[in-house]
Amino acid sequence: MVHTGKKRTVVNFGPGPAKIPEEVLQKAQTEFLEYEHTGISVLEMSHRSPEFDGIMKETEKLLRDEMSIPNEFEVLFLQGGGSGQFAAVPMNLKFKSSSGSADYAVTGSWSAKAADEAKRYLDVNKVFTPMKPYTKIPEKSQWKFNADAAYVYYCANETVDGVEFQQPPELKYHNVPLVADISSNILSRPFDVAKHGLVFAGTQKNLGAAGLTIVIVRKDLLGHAESYTPSVLNYHENHKMNSVYNTPPVYSIYLTKLVLEWIRDKGGVHALYERNKNKSALIYDVVDDSQGFYYCPVDLSCRSNMNIPFRVGGRDGNSDLEKKFIQGAEKLDMISLKGHRSVGGIRASLYNAVSEEETRKLSEYMKEFMVTFKTEE
Ligand SMILES: *Cc1c(COP(=O)(O)O)cnc(C)c1O
Numbered sequence: 001m002v003h004t005g006k007k008r009t010v011v012n013f014g015p016g017p018a019k020i021p022e023e024v025l026q027k028a029q030t031e032f033l034e035y036e037h038t039g040i041s042v043l044e045m046s047h048r049s050p051e052f053d054g055i056m057k058e059t060e061k062l063l064r065d066e067m068s069i070p071n072e073f074e075v076l077f078l079q080g081g082g083s084g085q086f087a088a089v090p091m092n093l094k095f096k097s098s099s100g101s102a103d104y105a106v107t108g109s110w111s112a113k114a115a116d117e118a119k120r121y122l123d124v125n126k127v128f129t130p131m132k133p134y135t136k137i138p139e140k141s142q143w144k145f146n147a148d149a150a151y152v153y154y155c156a157n158e159t160v161d162g163v164e165f166q167q168p169p170e171l172k173y174h175n176v177p178l179v180a181d182i183s184s185n186i187l188s189r190p191f192d193v194a195k196h197g198l199v200f201a202g203t204q205k206n207l208g209a210a211g212l213t214i215v216i217v218r219k220d221l222l223g224h225a226e227s228y229t230p231s232v233l234n235y236h237e238n239h240k241m242n243s244v245y246n247t248p249p250v251y252s253i254y255l256t257k258l259v260l261e262w263i264r265d266k267g268g269v270h271a272l273y274e275r276n277k278n279k280s281a282l283i284y285d286v287v288d289d290s291q292g293f294y295y296c297p298v299d300l301s302c303r304s305n306m307n308i309p310f311r312v313g314g315r316d317g318n319s320d321l322e323k324k325f326i327q328g329a330e331k332l333d334m335i336s337l338k339g340h341r342s343v344g345g346i347r348a349s350l351y352n353a354v355s356e357e358e359t360r361k362l363s364e365y366m367k368e369f370m371v372t373f374k375t376e377e
Contacts, residue, residue, distance in 0.1 A: 011358045014336030015159055015307060016184065016205040019353040024208075024258045035254075042254045047244050055254055056243065062260035066187060066268055069216055070194050076215040076235060077243040077253055082110070082183045084213060085200045086117035088233040089153065089179055093198070094122050095224035096177065097150035103176070105169060106130035107137050107302075108158025109342060110181060118153070121226070125149065133343070134161040136299040145172040151197060152178050157185035157304055159205070160340040162296070162347070164304035168195045177221060185306050186214075187263055188352055189273040197221055206306075206351050208256040211249035263352065272352050279350045280305040282363040286370075293370050311345040313373075321373055322346060328369060334362055 012019040035042045038051050045052045060075045069075065078084070094100060101123035104115040107130070115124050125146045128138045145152065152171055157164040164185060171178060177197020185191075186201040193199060198217045204210035215235065223236040231237045231245060238245045266272060284303065287294040287310050295317075296303070296310040311317035312325045322345055329337050339345040350359055 009333050011334045011354075011361060012336055013334060013348045013350070013354065013362065015340070015347060015349045016202075017210050018205050018349060018351050020208060020255070020259065021262050021353045024255065024262050024353075027258050028255060043251050045250055047247050047250055052250060055250075055257055056248075059253055059257040059260065062257065062264065063214070066260055066263055067191065067193055067216075072219055073193060073216050074219055074222065074235075074239050076217065076238050077248050078213045078215055078232070078238060079211065079249060080233065081210075081213055082181055082200065082202045083113070083117070084233060085181070085215065086114040087121070088215075088229075088235070089114075089151070089198065089200075090118040090121035091229040091233060092225045092235050093150045093177070093179070093221060094226055095150070096221075097122070097148050099123070099148050101125055101146060101149055103127050103146050103149040103152040105137075105143070105152070105154040107165075108134040108155060108161035108163050109340075110158055110160065110183075111153070111155040114153060114155065114181065122150065127152070133297060134158060134163055135297045137163065137165065137302045140170060143169070143172075145176070147173050147176075149173070149176050152176055153181075154179070155181040156191070157182070157188075157306055159184040159307050159349075160309075160343060160347075162298045162304040162307045162309040163302050164306065166302065168192060177218065184351075185304070187269050187272065188276050188306055190269055203252060203256050203259075205349075206353075208259045209252045211252035212256055214256075275356060276305045276350065276352070279354065279356055279359040280308060282356075282359050283308050283310075283348055283350070283366070286363050286366045290366075290370055293374055294366065306351060307347055307349050309339055309343055309345060309347045312369075317345045324373070325369055329362070329365060332361070332365060334365065337362075 033041055103125050105127050106112050106115055118124050127143045154169055180196055180199045182199050183201045184205045186206050188206055193216060200215045203212040217235055222239055225234045287296045294310050295315045313321040326337055337346050337348060339347040
């Protein structure tokens with residue numbers, strides 16, 4: 001199929017793999033058959049060629065610039081997704097604890113999954129009793145840290161539950177490294193990498209295609225992995241080989257490079273943050289002004305700018321109205337609004353690539369839907 005130059009009309013609110021900016025897809029399309037003057041596609045390129053090495057170096061440089069990554073951190077391009085990191089983090093960092101334990105802040109389904117996976121490798125101490133449903137981050141005074149923890153783990157944005165840390169948590173023991181899963185809010189807001197020992201993100205939400213996992217790790221944490229650690233998940237092995245220990249996801253790295261260029265050209269993370277706050281306000285305002293017709297269970301202090309879960313027709317949702325809501329949205333070319341099966345209802349994911357205009361289309365639809373159906377509640 002030949003690209004017609006026609007603007008796409010579908011608005012994709014999917015949680016991931018998610019929308020990639022049109023400009024990025026168009027650039028990728030023009031370079032698809034032949035990358036620059038190489039005569040071949042990036043898909044066909046040796047991961048050890050100078051051309052691909054150039055792509056990797058440029059991707060890392062852009063990431064360092066846009067995230068202001070300090071020099072004492074290494075950047076690794078790995079595979080296995082966020083889920084792979086749920087295992088890699090304990091295997092690589094367990095050495096930091098003499099008792100073999102780590103602290104986990106469970107604020108939603110992804111950090112819960114990470115804690116479950118970590119239990120295979122070390123003792124997991126939950127720093128507070130997880131609240132269910134996940135709608136709130138407990139006060140600092142309720143966090144119980146362990147002085148001998150290998151690290152303190154948290155998920156910066158819970159993609160399923162819509163719970164987002166506005167700041168990294170403050171630790172009690174400053175020699176314990178802080179580890180963050182930033183898969184679903186990387187580069188959506190300013191973020192202080194320096195407060196952490198390690199952060200990681202899969203790229204399929206805010207940074208391109210599936211297949212690439214970015215790990216940003218402080219140098220002093222490298223080189224102490226448990227002996228059973230698979231080499232592909234061993235940070236030090238991958239760092240030694242400049243992230244080409246084995247074949248990396250070449251095309252996903254290339255797409256992330258294009259997305260980072262797009263972020264830079266949009267004015268960087270501060271400009272995107274302003275845009276993202278405006279976008280999420282368009283949806284939250286309709287929810288909050290609906291007198292309970294729409295309901296978002298998440299506490300005001302930790303509502304996500306990226307993923308907004310809400311119910312239609314009251315606190316527990318009205319399944320008939322929610323079905324109609326999704327069908328009506330699809331008729332208007334707005335897709336992937338169904339909430340995660342564990343939460344139900346609706347979820348609008350408003351990643352960087354989703355525009356203000358697209359978000360406004362959803363908020364207008366929500367207002368009209370309410371006028372039509374409020375009486376059926
Ligand atoms: C999507 C997601 C994951 C899992 O990513 P996979 O690539 O599917 O392993 C982990 N954490 C968060 C916060 C996510 O949004």
